[in-house]
Amino acid sequence: xxxxxxxxxxxxxxxxxxxxxxxxxxxxxxxxxxxxxxxxxxxxxxxxxxxxxxxxxxxxxxxxxxxxxxxxxxxxxxxxxxxxxxxxxxxxxxxxxxxxxxxxxxxxxxxxxxxxxxxxxxxxxxxxxxxxxxxxxxxxxxxxxxxxxxxxxxxxxxxxxxxxxxxxxxxxxxxxxxxxxxxxxxxxxxxxxxxxxxxxxxxxxxxxxxxxxxxxxxxxxxxxxxxxxxxxxxxxxxxxxxxxxxxxxxxxxxxxxxxxxxxxxxxxxxxxxxxxxxxxxxxxxxxxxxxxxxxxxxxxxxxxxxxxxxxxxxxxx
Ligand SMILES: Nc1ncnc2c1ncn2[C@@H]1O[C@H](COP(=O)(O)OP(=O)(O)OP(=O)(O)O)[C@@H](O)[C@H]1O
Numbered sequence: 380x381x382x383x384x385x386x387x388x389x390x391x392x393x394x395x396x397x398x399x400x401x402x403x404x405x406x407x408x409x410x411x412x413x414x415x416x417x418x419x420x421x422x423x424x425x426x427x428x429x430x431x432x433x434x435x436x437x438x439x440x441x442x443x444x445x446x447x448x449x450x451x452x453x454x455x456x457x458x459x460x461x462x463x464x465x466x467x468x469x470x471x472x473x474x475x476x477x478x479x480x481x482x483x484x485x486x487x488x489x490x491x492x493x494x495x496x497x498x499x500x501x502x503x504x505x506x507x508x509x510x511x512x513x514x515x516x517x518x519x520x521x522x523x524x525x526x527x528x529x530x531x532x533x534x535x536x537x538x539x540x541x542x543x544x545x546x547x548x549x550x551x552x553x554x555x556x557x558x559x560x561x562x563x564x565x566x567x568x569x570x571x572x573x574x575x576x577x578x579x580x581x582x583x584x585x586x587x588x589x590x591x592x593x594x595x596x597x598x599x600x601x602x603x604x605x606x607x608x609x610x611x612x613x614x615x616x617x618x619x620x621x622x623x624x625x626x627x628x629x630x631x632x633x634x635x636x637x638x639x640x641x642x643x644x645x646x647x648x649x650x651x652x653x654x655x656x657x658x659x660x661x662x663x664x665x666x667x668x669x670x671x672x673x674x675x676x677x678x679x680x681x682x683x684x685x686x687x688x689x690x691x692x693x694x695x696x
Pocket of ligand 1: 417418567
């Protein structure tokens, strides 16, 4: 049974199609990164999975339960770290966990959850209002872990965290995944998901534009590779004929170099052979595979990488 399955799931807000015909399957035990720029439809998808928003089309199941008919059962087995969560400034970390336990009808030692998120000992009894941004995020994470959920849904869990906070968050996700919890991790920052996720789904303007492992994403989009050949001389005719080779999309000459763009890996060898067959000596070869950030930018039609867009926010502790 998949942990999450959506079938043509859609949501319209008037003229805005927030989620468009989303069909996605997330297996039990997977750490899945749900990636996309602002406004791509990630939160709306999560809201539909938790029945906070009703689809205008399609359907979904979470842990085998229908999201519209069996949402109570889903909420019992799912831990949620919402975007922009609220904490009670005057309640301690421990009280927050106890509150979450009561809400979920779960037992257990609150200290154990606080320790799992690095808030054991002294911080447990401090008021959440005195916590740093990272500590607040960890407390919200600890609350999501109450009741040992089978599935963790996290909406932008690293937003506003400094690099140390992000690393800690990733470590906690990893630890939970090792315990067998399925993790659905939404983010608009590729860096935050690529290391910890088994698979990534990329959303753009409500549509799922790619899904797979990082390697599969590279393959799906063609994974352009750039070949830089240092050559003894650059015959113009070769520049013209290189794009006729299968898998070569372009060629250009500059300063004794031949730049060749290949849309498939095997085309690199074919391009080199073609150049040498024309009587040119290849002196040196440099290969530059497309960077994953470029891939993301290409998939989401963004000129800049998500990291660049977000740089100022990311240094805020
Ligand atoms: N309640 C609403 N009413 C009208 N439009 C909405 C509503 N909620 C979301 N939208 C629109 O739906 C689209 C998708 O929004 P959504 O919040 O799901 O994106 P997102 O990928 O989660 O973005 P972010 O990373 O900024 O949270 C956006 O165009 C947004 O303006």
